[in-house]
Structures are given as structure tokens and as C-alpha cells.
Amino acid sequence: MSDATARLCGRCQDLPPKLEGGGRLFLWCPLGHSFGKLVASLREAGREFQVRPEAQCVVALVAEGDLGRLAESLPGALTEEEVRGTRALFVAGEGEPGLADYPRVGSLRQLATLAQAGWLVDMMKEQRLTSHFQPIVHAQDTRRIFAHEALLRGRERDGALVSPGRMMQTARDADLLFQLDLAARTTAIREAVRHRLNTHLFINFTPTAIYDPAYCLRSTVAAISEAGIPPQAVVFEVIESDQAADPKHLKGIINYYRQAGFRVALDDLGAGYSSLNLIHQLRPDIVKLDMELVRDVHLDPYKAAIVGKMLEIARQLGIQTVAEGIETPEELRWVRTHGVDFVQGYLIARPQGAPAEATPYFTG
Incomplete structure (x- = not known):
């Protein structure tokens, strides 16, 4: 596919960066109960974080190369529905989220899976x-x-x-x-x-x-x-x-x-x-x-x-x-x-790397 063709697909063509580098992870919880469980989990793990109760937001500080490990560990403190309902955003450095960051807000489940999806x-x-x-x-x-x-x-x-x-x-x-x-x-x-x-x-x-x-x-x-x-x-x-x-x-x-x-x-x-x-x-x-x-x-x-x-x-x-x-x-x-x-089916032929030229398995 040519470069000109590739440029036609922005959303589909761009791959996310790997979860690495230092910064802050913003987490917005769906319920006060979820908020409390997340705070307790971070405290128990000895993580450095800030609490913003008015927005039910927890801001966890992330060291260089530690975001993937943190994203994988957090879902263990919540139910699966809470994990899907909690919104997450990683911001590099010490800045606050801006308008350009909002399209990147996703669920904690997405972030946790992305942390494990580097292979893909x-x-x-x-x-x-x-x-x-x-x-x-x-x-x-x-x-x-x-x-x-x-x-x-x-x-x-x-x-x-x-x-x-x-x-x-x-x-x-x-x-x-x-x-x-x-x-x-x-x-x-x-x-x-x-x-x-x-x-x-x-x-x-x-x-x-x-x-x-x-x-x-x-x-x-x-x-x-x-x-x-x-x-x-x-x-x-x-x-x-x-x-x-x-x-x-x-x-x-x-x-x-x-x-x-x-x-x-x-x-x-x-x-x-x-x-x-x-x-x-x-x-x-x-x-x-x-x-x-x-x-x-x-x-x-x-x-x-x-x-x-x-x-x-x-x-x-x-x-x-x-x-x-x-x-x-x-x-x-x-x-x-x-x-x-x-x-179509295994009786006829199984999927293979090169297209079949003739039916090898069954001709009756």
C-alpha cells in the first residue's frame, strides 16, 4: 500500500505508543465505593498518589517504565464492572489533562489490556x-x-x-x-x-x-x-x-x-x-x-x-x-x-498459507 493510500486512514492507521515513560495516571471512578477501594489499593501498595474527592478522581504518580505494571495491578481491587466503568488517562510529565487529551480517555480495562497488548x-x-x-x-x-x-x-x-x-x-x-x-x-x-x-x-x-x-x-x-x-x-x-x-x-x-x-x-x-x-x-x-x-x-x-x-x-x-x-x-x-x-470446510480443505489450486481431500 502506498504512502498516499496509508494517509487516508488516520484513526485506523495510527498505533498507540507503548505504555512507558514517567507521568501521572488519572482515574475517575463511577462510584464513591469504587473510589474508596482504589485509594485503599494504592495505599496498600505503597504508591504515591493524590486524591481529588470532588471529582472522584485519583491521580497516581508513575515512575519511568512503571505504567504497565501499575495498569495491570489496579483492576484486582475492583469488580469487573467497576474496572470497565472507571475512566483512565495517562499524562506524561507533571501536566494537567488538556482538551487534546480527552479523546484518549478510556476505561481502566482498556488501559490494563493495552499494558499487556504490546505484543499485538x-x-x-x-x-x-x-x-x-x-x-x-x-x-x-x-x-x-x-x-x-x-x-x-x-x-x-x-x-x-x-x-x-x-x-x-x-x-x-x-x-x-x-x-x-x-x-x-x-x-x-x-x-x-x-x-x-x-x-x-x-x-x-x-x-x-x-x-x-x-x-x-x-x-x-x-x-x-x-x-x-x-x-x-x-x-x-x-x-x-x-x-x-x-x-x-x-x-x-x-x-x-x-x-x-x-x-x-x-x-x-x-x-x-x-x-x-x-x-x-x-x-x-x-x-x-x-x-x-x-x-x-x-x-x-x-x-x-x-x-x-x-x-x-x-x-x-x-x-x-x-x-x-x-x-x-x-x-x-x-x-x-x-x-x-x-x-467450505475441513472436508474440502483446511486453511493454508498458499491458496489451493484444486480440491485435494474430497471430490465425490
Whole structure:
């Protein structure tokens, strides 16, 4: 991605500095009871601090290199709800917070997690992210590959892989989801180009990691254009759709992608109570059936009835379907018989560093 493209994404591109250096940690408590527990904890630990009772604020003095240790220790004195409700701000030196500091105020939980998230910040700074690719194949002939889904992976400095679940959970808790989601998208594009991918490419995105699609997504669209990937070959896949706070915001993101010429897939259909409503709100081009519904669908009449109805609805609406998590020949036969368009799962192929050229595991 060029420097000009990178500059398009301020909030998503900037990584926080490591928690180091001396200064003062300002803590605003949600309740007087929380305030008292925090003061007692600091006193018991022999910490130097100031009390500002009129604002229910405690100001802890932080020595050089000690902020991370302090941020990790403080949550132990409070309940989890108090930790999430307590606001925290670190100010270097001896100054008071100014207007420019207020956007940096977050929860004590975020600060404590960020103190332990240096590994993730370093991983993004050093561009130690990569993508593994899992094929999505035609249900009626699994030797024909329709697309590859790009799945985020991290790498330790020694080359060991880091799971996406660990990265995403840390990013959520440390308020790094914007940065990680952008890095995952651009990594998928970079790796697809490096491997000369010649199928459709599914790229995941998290709606809650996008403020304004017209601003936040420009770098992603520009990266695809610079890479020379045809827009019609790219499918943006909505993940965590049931956690999107505002359906109108999600629809705005979808519309932005569509106007740029991309297709849109809705992931995990059937996993969340709101996912069926999202079909008529978002009008996706593709829906992916939740793997928990697909698991043993041939043995469970309840699952069979639900999945069968979903496939029927999709056919009536002209929406293509993908059955995720196919692990047995029986599951494959069932979804194939009931008209699914594409399948994905360990029976076909596991995610791997290089995109598969042919289906090696099952061609029946």
C-alpha cells in the first residue's frame, strides 16, 4: 500500500505508543465505593498518589517504565464492572489533562489490556500479519474452486503462528480493533497479490471497526485498485453482524462497497437472532450458513428444517449460498441435495498459507 493510500486512514492507521515513560495516571471512578477501594489499593501498595474527592478522581504518580505494571495491578481491587466503568488517562510529565487529551480517555480495562497488548502493537508495526486461504468450492463439483476466504493469522518473531481469536479479543479489549481490522483487510489484499490468486477473494470486515465508510474504507478500496484486482472478484464478508449497533450504519458500509463494484456476503446466517432481519435490510449477494447449523444437519430434523427453509428463502430471493464447516461426506450430500451453491470446510480443505489450486481431500 502506498504512502498516499496509508494517509487516508488516520484513526485506523495510527498505533498507540507503548505504555512507558514517567507521568501521572488519572482515574475517575463511577462510584464513591469504587473510589474508596482504589485509594485503599494504592495505599496498600505503597504508591504515591493524590486524591481529588470532588471529582472522584485519583491521580497516581508513575515512575519511568512503571505504567504497565501499575495498569495491570489496579483492576484486582475492583469488580469487573467497576474496572470497565472507571475512566483512565495517562499524562506524561507533571501536566494537567488538556482538551487534546480527552479523546484518549478510556476505561481502566482498556488501559490494563493495552499494558499487556504490546505484543499485538509490535506485530502490527512490524507487519508480522499474514493470511491463510481456505477454498470455497461448487457444491455439485468440489473440484471447481469458486473463491478463497482470506483468514487472518499473526506470526511471532520466531515464526510461530498466532490465532486470529487471540488477536481479535485483545484488540477489542485494548481499543485496537480499528487498527487490526484495517491491517487484516490490507494483508488479505497483499497476500492475494503475492500468490497471484485467480479466483474470487472473500475479505472479512468488522462493522464496529468502521466509523464512516466514505473515510475509513477509502484505503481498502485504493489498495485493491492499486493491486489491479477487478472489483467484481472481491466479496466483502460481514462478520459479527449481530453486534452491529446501528443497522443503518451497516447498510451505509454495504452501499459503499457496492458502489465501488464489490459483492457482499453475510456471514453466520442463523447464528444471531437479528441475522434474518439483516437479509432484507442489507440485501446480500451471498449468505453463509452458520457452521453450527450445518453440523450433523443430516441427523437433526430441527436443523434440517431450519437450513432447508433458509436455502429455500435464498433461492427465492436470488441470493447465493455457502454452507460453512462441512466436515463429513454426509453433511456434504445433504446440503448438495437441498440446493446449496457452494461449500467450505475441513472436508474440502483446511486453511493454508498458499491458496489451493484444486480440491485435494474430497471430490465425490
